[in-house]
Amino acid sequence: MLRFDDLQLFVRTAQSGSLSAAARLLDTSPAVASAALKRLEQQLQVRLFVRSTRSLRLTAEGELFLEHARQALQSLELGCQQLAGSKAEISGPLQLSAPSDFGRNTLLPWLDEFQRVHPRLQLRLQLGDRVSDLFREPVDIALRYGAPEDSSLVALPLAADNRRVLCASPDYLARHGEPQGLEELARHNCLLYMLGGRLHERWRFSDGRREQSLTVAGDRSSDDADVVRRWAVAGCGLVYKSWLDVAGDVQAGRLKVLLPRWRGEATPLNLICAHRAQLSKPVLLLREFVQARCAELLARAPWST
Incomplete structure (x- = not known):
């Protein structure tokens, strides 16, 4: 056996x-x-x-x-x-907020699996890239990229080693060629993301010895990260995304990681709440569950090989 x-x-x-x-x-x-x-x-x-x-x-x-x-x-x-779970069953509502792309395309199947283990748990999920006000809105916890701007919030790491990666679809690369260096991004259509009205057009990379940042441009931008990823999968241009968001697309061949020797900027995923009193047993179990799933994706990241 x-x-x-x-x-x-x-x-x-x-x-x-x-x-x-x-x-x-x-x-x-x-x-x-x-x-x-x-x-x-x-x-x-x-x-x-x-x-x-x-x-x-x-x-x-x-x-x-x-x-x-x-x-x-x-x-x-x-x-x-x-x-x-049968020995220590958890129940009741758990309200959480998550980024649009990570929430729809990565987190949802994980939550399905988590709820099968804890069937008496009632999940209430809000998806969006706007940062929730955890003191005013009906949200227990939020999963967010980056450290919270408000230092009074409690932040527990879920994927501290996560980074952005540069990607494009095979169809786009067949039509426009694959960039061989960062300087070639200027001739490519770069799909841009907006948050709080600010366009994220400055892309940062490191090769371990030096850092390089450049301003990119393209014909499409959106304040919904899932839309930007869908444009990339559809072959509309290059995208600079969190590995956790695109790992499934890369594994399925819908996207290809470009210039892998250049690491994108760090994009840690954290579980955030307003008070430590909100770190209930359901929250801690969910954190442990999501952290383990993130670790599986990060083990296949291009900088881990």
Whole structure:
């Protein structure tokens, strides 16, 4: 029978592209990790990875087995959460606010899964990019990018390592070519986002040694981040978006990350509330749940490989 910890190691190794990195994440030694991987391959009677002294990549059989391993681990995790939920069931309304793009395209299926574990919880979701007034509006918590401007608010990290990435659709790139350097962005149509009436036309990047920022231009802008992402998927131009917003599109091939050696600016996701008294058990469970899902997406980010 396959062991749970062996499957965990396999999935983590596939995500990080490194056996030693997976061992660190699971708090085990490289030798134990190597033995676990060999044991799994022996049980399956296939090679899951092609190894060399400097690289590690999935074999065709490994690619095939990866999705099944992920689903198995998710099913086991859901079962454990349901058992825990049955021992300490949470109920009642939970009112939360989230950004339009992240909320619609990433958070919604997570909330579906969370509510299946806690069926007596009543979720009330507000989506929009305007920052909610947590002291006046009927919202318990807000999920927001960046630190709150009001220092009196409580902010708990959900995805501290999240960054923006430069993306475009394969259709746009087929018609206009792929930029080979930041200086080429001037000849591309850049899709712009507005917040509070201010146009975010200054895009910032870093290659680890130096930072570079440039002003871009394009024929479309919106105060709804989801609209900007949809324009990019439709092939209308380049977009500079939070990785958490576009990870699904990149994985599905609808968008491609451009100039990956240039890191976009940090865009941490936080859970924000007005008072620590609002950090109820449902809020803390939701935070832990969303934090774990964000970590899975960040493990596949271009700067993590």
